[in-house]
Amino acid sequence: MNGAAARAEFLTWLAAERRASPHTIEAYGRDVGDLLGFLTLHQGAEPDLAALGELRPADLRGFLAARAKEGASNSTRARQLAAIRSFLRFLARRHGLAPVAVAAMRGPKRVAPVPRALSRGDARAVGKEIGEIRHTERTERPDYQAARDVALFTLLYGCGLRISEALGLSVGEAPLPGQDSSLRITGKGGKQRVVPVLPVVRAAIADWLRHRGPGEADEPLFLGARGKRLDPAVAQKALRDYRRLAGLPEHATPHALRHSFATHLLAGGADLRAIQELLGHASLSTTQRYTSVDAEGLLATWRLAHPRAD
Incomplete structure (x- = not known):
């Protein structure tokens, strides 16, 4: 043979x-x-x-x-x-x-990719401007879809959530103005964590709920065109359409907003252990990848500013 x-x-x-x-x-x-x-x-x-x-x-x-x-x-x-x-x-x-x-063969060591974050300006712009993108489904009202997408992507960047965690929220869990300043999230493996919620996130969620209409506490917070829980693919397409119009890089995805959340916290002086808790990472080594991102940013600044960098 x-x-x-x-x-x-x-x-x-x-x-x-x-x-x-x-x-x-x-x-x-x-x-x-x-x-x-x-x-x-x-x-x-x-x-x-x-x-x-x-x-x-x-x-x-x-x-x-x-x-x-x-x-x-x-x-x-x-x-x-x-x-x-x-x-x-x-x-x-x-x-x-x-x-x-x-x-006796050992395979090549897998090197975890360095997370690719957006700039602060681009990450903020996603939440502010993505409502201008319109879906092609005629069954979805433009103002309804705009309010939902603004709320969703503001939540992703503001709280560092995975897209699955955000879309898994129910109406009863919605963080609203005047309520407790934190949100309890159930992440991978059923592990729970508490994340603070910024006023801008609460305002966006409240605006979305005005468009969504009342619902039972256990109903999905984010709905699609047919009244069911929003499909992640629809959210990903909304950001894909926006990034093309806004000229953002190809790595501008829902998960990049989570990376941006962590990277910007680290650059602002946040403790690595605190970021680990906010992201829900089981291992600190996973969170430590963001130190590489921050180091790359420092090197880029040095190259631009140092008189002998060239």
């Missing part, structure tokens, strides 16, 4: 027995194909089962190094190694090969 046949057998097994998704099958097939192409090029012939069984860690390290030279990121190479591990272990079970090559 040659490598191509082994790959085909592996993909059939993924689909029939593992019930893998078409996306996973396509990705694993591509990753295994990349390995087979590399081995064919460097060994002078397409590998068969015997050759695959004789692979050593050095062979896989060579493959990963070649992929890195081609521009593949650490995440991509880690994913490819995971696919190759699955492939070789399948061959070990099905054909009795010893998976020596993967036994």
Whole structure:
């Protein structure tokens, strides 16, 4: 059996027995194909089962190094190694090969991406100006949609919420003027946290409720055109439409407002532990990513201002 046949057998097994998704099958097939192409090029012939069984860690390290030279990121190479591990272990079970090559292999270290925040001006403008964007659905009144979007995106930046957390709020949880100055949020894993709510956020929520109309305490706070809980995709599209008209960068997404909240607090002198609590991060190491963002901002300011920076 040659490598191509082994790959085909592996993909059939993924689909029939593992019930893998078409996306996973396509990705694993591509990753295994990349390995087979590399081995064919460097060994002078397409590998068969015997050759695959004789692979050593050095062979896989060579493959990963070649992929890195081609521009593949650490995440991509880690994913490819995971696919190759699955492939070789399948061959070990099905054909009795010893998976020596993967036994002691450690994948490339995944580097968490640095959060990409908006400037203070851009983040504030989203909440103020997004109401000028109009949805194409005729069933939605422009003033209704505008008030909702202003309230939603003001809340995201003002409180540092995830989009799922904001859209999960009910009418009874709505932060309104004159009420308690904090909001209790249930985040990932059911973990609860308390976040303060600025007056501008309360005012935007109150204006939205005037357009929304009265509702029971357990009804969704943010509604879509059909009177159901607002779909995250609709909110994401609203910001996508706005950023194109406003000339904002492509990373201007609902989640970027959460990043902006944390980054701007840190730049203003907030304690890292306090930011961790406000964001609901289980680990301080997750929050520490924002120190990289702040450091990049300091370097950019230095380059612009220091007389010897060039």
